[in-house]
Amino acid sequence: MIFSFITGIAAISVVLIIVGTLYVLFKESSLSIERFGFLKFITSLDWDPVRESFGAAAALYGTLVTTALALIIAIPVAIGIAIFVTEVAPNFLKGPVGVAIELLAAIPSIIYGMWGLFTLAPIMSKYIEPFLQKTIGKLPLFNILFEGTPLGIDLLTASMILGIMIIPFTASISRDAFNLTPSVVKESAYAVGATKWEVVRDVVLPYSKLGVFGGIVISLGRALGETMAVAFVLGNNNQITTSLLDAAATVTVKLANEFTEADKDIYLSSLYYLALLLFMASFIVLSIAKFLLLKAENKLKA
């Protein structure tokens, strides 16, 4: 009886942490919520500690752009990897490649960030970014994306690192989803003469699309909340720019850089407000992901 009670409390602690976090973030940001409201806060570009006027627009923009770009980089690669591991690779390679990808997921984000600053940023500023400027940057419409001096401390580098970081998450969830396709279904497709690719395209992908999609949404949630990998190379500049070669800020980078340093109450409260928005956004995104994955699971059971 006592034991069951203790385990119950332990289980409830998960709920407590979530509710507590929401409550505390809400309470600490109330000053800023009262002062700026919701719409004004998320649309205001201001981040002006001198005049005590704060808005989240630039940070939200940075978060959205880096996340979106990271997904664009990661999704095709991740799905390709998943196809390779489940369908293409000879058996002796399946294991090692799978393990390698999972190890990529285990590397801590701070290592990605540090590697990004010392190794990737110089490569970006010396080779990749000038190359992009000379090629895609010359095209109309695309030119505004690649304006300015390539420094390597910018949205593009940060998104690259983030993209590399979420490849393994997306890949391993997609692989699991692919593996769930019953082999009977696959065999029958082969039996009617389908090529391997046709099986993947017409059987495996449709069969597992919910799972793959769930994996993508989870990666989206991860990318939203990632701090250290981007903190090194984003330059923490509160601005909205069209160019991917400019420094920017994300919600997480702002928190990491400014949280212990905000000197006025309203400043700190606005940072808590950012944290609250981030927490709610990732909670919603992750709930959607979970919902999709559960649905995928149920479909298989049925």
Place this chain on the structure above:
Amino acid sequence: MNREKFRIIQSRIAFIVSTLTAMFGIFWLIFIIGDVLVHGIGALNINLFIKDPAPAGVEGGGLRNAFVGHLMITFFATLIGVPVGVLGGTFLAEYARGKRIARFISILSDIMVSVPAIVVGTFVYAIIVKPIGHFSGWAGAVALAMIMIPVVVRTTENMLSLVSWTVREAAFALGAPYYKVIIQVVYRGAATGILTGILLSIARVTGEAAPLLFTSFNNSFFSANMNEPVASLTVSIFQYAMGPYESWHAQAWAAALMITVFILFITIIGRLIIKWRYKK
């Protein structure tokens, strides 16, 4: 070209592309790990482990404080997080099995696993650091424990569910109460699995820097006092890599190497255990 040939070529191309993407993924793994190895090994020396930091801009010194601090924070985080996680998982898999609450909590835990770590840091700052009046190793340990708990809850739940129900019934038949059955029979059956989950959750939190920035803070001296700010490897890496001094950069690489090797080691061990224990 006939249709048959086209389909085969199409299939080939698709698979070549997927092979290329896999190589692309592995390329980054080798690039990053190789880079950490090359820079890290070059910077390793015995002083790193036995000396405390020298003043800023002065050559020499080490990161003994951060190594010990990191061990302490992780150790206490494990001490807090593992019991709570294992017990919580037990509740879900045993007492609340199949009930709505179990499902609800296990979904919440899954979500919690991916919640931004930095938000946990701000939360712990508000509930521990500010009321107590100083940064402390304890605050850092609590923050890491909060990240650990959902991971352990979920793996424990899964592992306990794998223990077949007949085993429990056999024990009930001998007249043992449920809690004894759980502790003496079910835990034993699931021990390796739970251990693996714990190992993987340790690997997960060892690399975290964001939740420590506002909780355990940093300390330029060696301190075994968890009531004081405590240095950690990850926060030191952030500070040193962002700083201008060459000697800091070298030490940051060395610390990065140690942490990466440690995490990869634990992860591989964990995978091996799973493979060995649960092969078919």
Place this chain on the structure above:
Amino acid sequence: MKRILGLILALTVVLSFSMANAEETLNGAGATFPYPLYSAWAYEYHKTTGVKLNYQSIGSGGGVRQVVNRTVDFGASDDALEPKEIEKDKLLQWPQVIGGEVLAINVSGIKSEEMVLDSDSVCKIFLGEVKYWDDKEIKQLNPSLNLPHKEITVVHRSDGSGTTAVFTHYLSEACPAWKSKVGEGKSVKWPVGIGGKGNEGVANYVKRTPFSIGYVEFAYAKQNKLTYTLLKNPAGKVIRPTLETFAEAASAGNYDPKKHFYTWVTNVKSPNAWPIVAATNILVPKERVGENKKVVKFFDWAFSKKADEIAQSLVYAPLPEALKNKIRAYWKANGIY
């Protein structure tokens, strides 16, 4: 299971013992401006007394925030708080040492003390109006230098910074456009550039980014062998950053204990003064008398001859003896000395 529990228990006991006889630690946080010096002092102090002074350079804004929140034993800020803020937050404040800020640049072919800048050109560079290194604004100050036609990358601080407060105060005084467009403070809305964390981060970015310019405390430029410029001061003289030109500027300050030593020493009139100079300050919570006594003990030691020598070796100017005595009297008056 039992064995594991026993092991954990034993480890806990061992660890709590190791905690029981912990040495004395003082925790401080704040300005990155004096960090190289404070960490050198702390190192020396620990060697002689065994007391650990853990100083974390998180920025002056952080120093003020953490001391107001009472999460550290002392805070440090280059941006002296106004007397009414000191009273409101129940703090004590005194200056500790003097430092100067220089403009660090990364332009290939140009060495330290070769380039001359004045407040007007610095202002325009940081406003984004002067965009290239060969702009006429820079050229006319440096007719003999071979300036490249390359875009200037501005590096500023990303965190709440006293170094920024001093720098923007200097610009606001000297350049009306700056005052109306940006203003002054620990963190401002920067028109252009990338943000580094702390003096450390700015120095790191300047070092790694070709054709960049940033403002850092002189010790960071010195220790990291960054290229720095000369500056024209309000008297119209081109000045080198040295101990003497820093001390000259600092001597113009009006250090009044009644105002908790609040004063500015940028753009002072003397022809031999470096224009961007500040006395960096220590802040302590007024009510924590016991801790404050220990903190003061350290900072009094930091007024000693030995500590002064360490400061000078890093190009921080020690306070004049008369001011040190004023501060000691201030400590005494507040019962912490």
